[in-house]
Amino acid sequence: MKKLFIQTYGCQMNLADSEEMAAHLLARGYVPTENLEEADLALINTCTIRDHAEHKALSFLGRLRKWKRENPSRIIIFAGCAAQRLGNRLKKTFPYLDLVSGAKEIDRFAELLDHSGLFSTNPAEPNPATQSVTGYVTIMRGCNFACSYCIVPSVRGPVHCLPSQQILRQAAQKAAEGYPEIVLLGQTVNAWQEEGKTFADLLNEVSALPGVERVRFVSPHPAFITPQFLAAVENNPKIARHIHLPVQSGSTKVLQEMKRGYSRETLLEKLDALKERGFAISTDIIVGFPTETPQDFEQTLSLVERVHFSAAYCFKYSPRQGTPAAQMQLHTEKTLEERLDILLNKVKGLAESAYRVQIGKPVQILMESPNKGRTSDNFWAKTKKSYPVGSMVNSIVEDVDDTLLLTRD
Ligand code: 5AD
Ligand code: SF4
Numbered sequence: 550m551k552k553l554f555i556q557t558y559g560c561q562m563n564l565a566d567s568e569e570m571a572a573h574l575l576a577r578g579y580v581p582t583e584n585l586e587e588a589d590l591a592l593i594n595t596c597t598i599r600d601h602a603e604h605k606a607l608s609f610l611g612r613l614r615k616w617k618r619e620n621p622s623r624i625i626i627f628a629g630c631a632a633q634r635l636g637n638r639l640k641k642t643f644p645y646l647d648l649v650s651g652a653k654e655i656d657r658f659a660e661l662l663d664h665s666g667l668f669s670t671n672p673a674e675p676n677p678a679t680q681s682v683t684g685y686v687t688i689m690r691g692c693n694f695a696c697s698y699c700i701v702p703s704v705r706g707p708v709h710c711l712p713s714q715q716i717l718r719q720a721a722q723k724a725a726e727g728y729p730e731i732v733l734l735g736q737t738v739n740a741w742q743e744e745g746k747t748f749a750d751l752l753n754e755v756s757a758l759p760g761v762e763r764v765r766f767v768s769p770h771p772a773f774i775t776p777q778f779l780a781a782v783e784n785n786p787k788i789a790r791h792i793h794l795p796v797q798s799g800s801t802k803v804l805q806e807m808k809r810g811y812s813r814e815t816l817l818e819k820l821d822a823l824k825e826r827g828f829a830i831s832t833d834i835i836v837g838f839p840t841e842t843p844q845d846f847e848q849t850l851s852l853v854e855r856v857h858f859s860a861a862y863c864f865k866y867s868p869r870q871g872t873p874a875a876q877m878q879l880h881t882e883k884t885l886e887e888r889l890d891i892l893l894n895k896v897k898g899l900a901e902s903a904y905r906v907q908i909g910k911p912v913q914i915l916m917e918s919p920n921k922g923r924t925s926d927n928f929w930a931k932t933k934k935s936y937p938v939g940s941m942v943n944s945i946v947e948d949v950d951d952t953l954l955l956t957r958d
Contacts, residue, residue: 647667
């Protein structure tokens with residue numbers, strides 16, 4: 550049996566893409582391994598959102614030079630967003646690389662494998678590579694926004710929505726395979742639409758499939774958090790009460806310069822509406838965007854204080870070649886570090902209080918191991934008794950241990 554090692558960098562979309570690519574390799578006779586040394590094929594699925602992410606993938610690829618030299622029949626595939634950005638330039642620097650497959654080519658990955666001459670085909674049905682309580686279903690790819698700092702539209706291309714029929718079939722299959730939680734994925738997932746059908750309709754339809762207990766979606770854009778969306782999710786308890794909604798900044802001026810398409814005020818209205826409906830909100834924030842003044846940064850800090858995010862992923866601005874913001878004057882590394890530090894400290898303190906306020910609340914936990922699972926609003930919870938993995942447990946939060954809710958039952 551030939552063995553497949555997968556290294557994935559980046560977002561959940563990339564994890565799902567890795568699973569999809571892995572399925573095509575398993576269908577060609579590979580079995581997964583977590584040990585690179587015993588592997589015959591290394592699949593690296595890469596991210597290019599920030600320079601640091603791309604650098605990590607490239608340095609991993611660099612380390613594979615020796616691995617390949619030890620056994621030249623080993624195969625290396627470099628896939629995903631950094632592969633899309635760098636393209637054939639990669640083969641010049643890393644001549645031992647066998648195959649480059651960009652993020653836009655995911656739909657043609659099987660074809661690419663067949664044409665590479667590296668594999669003998671064995672057209673078996675692809676199988677999912679991992680087993681957990683969560684099944685991922687990609688519902689759209691690409692992005693039609695043009696945020697001035699972001700490389701995604703250029704590496705992933707414009708929006709392409711998958712047909713609802715296909716999405717519902719895949720979600721039903723995942724549920725039947727024993728995944729009670731379905732996560733719908735897309736770069737701007739709530740931009741999904743189809744003739745006569747909205748994203749909210751799709752959420753309701755997926756949640757009504759037999760065996761589906763909970764539905765999540767990653768990553769939405771604030772532009773599509775509309776009254777219609779809120780009304781549709783309000784009465785459906787299967788739609789998880791957690792949303793990861795990237796805000797990026799708390800300053801209207803910076804948001805405008807980022808070309809995000811919303812102001813601090815409209816953003817706050819939407820965040821408040823979500824909170825009123827019981828949603829815990831996590832977010833992404835960029836510090837040190839080129840035009841961000843100390844006052845703008847203060848606005849971000851005050852937004853964080855006002856909203857009480859359950860988690861916030863904070864990033865130092867990283868210029869990406871070809872994006873409008875990359876032409877602007879950069880802040881010094883010292884300023885970036887200082888602002889990141891201040892923000893991280895604020896976020897940490899607030900997240901702690903987000904846990905403490907859970908004490909006394911009723912929760913519904915989807916068990917991911919006999920004693921641990923996640924609540925609808927995406928907190929980890931530990932139960933006293935043991936329950937079957939995949940079951941839904943109703944209990945009450947009694948206490949908090951760092952970032953873990955401790956329940957009564
Ligand atoms: N620099 C820093 N962070 C970025 N992100 C996207 N592009 C950049 C960039 N050029 C962040 C955003 C996005 C998250 C996935 O990565 O916050 O939501
Ligand atoms: Fe990038 Fe903006 Fe599209 Fe998100 S919405 S992927 S930040 S361009």
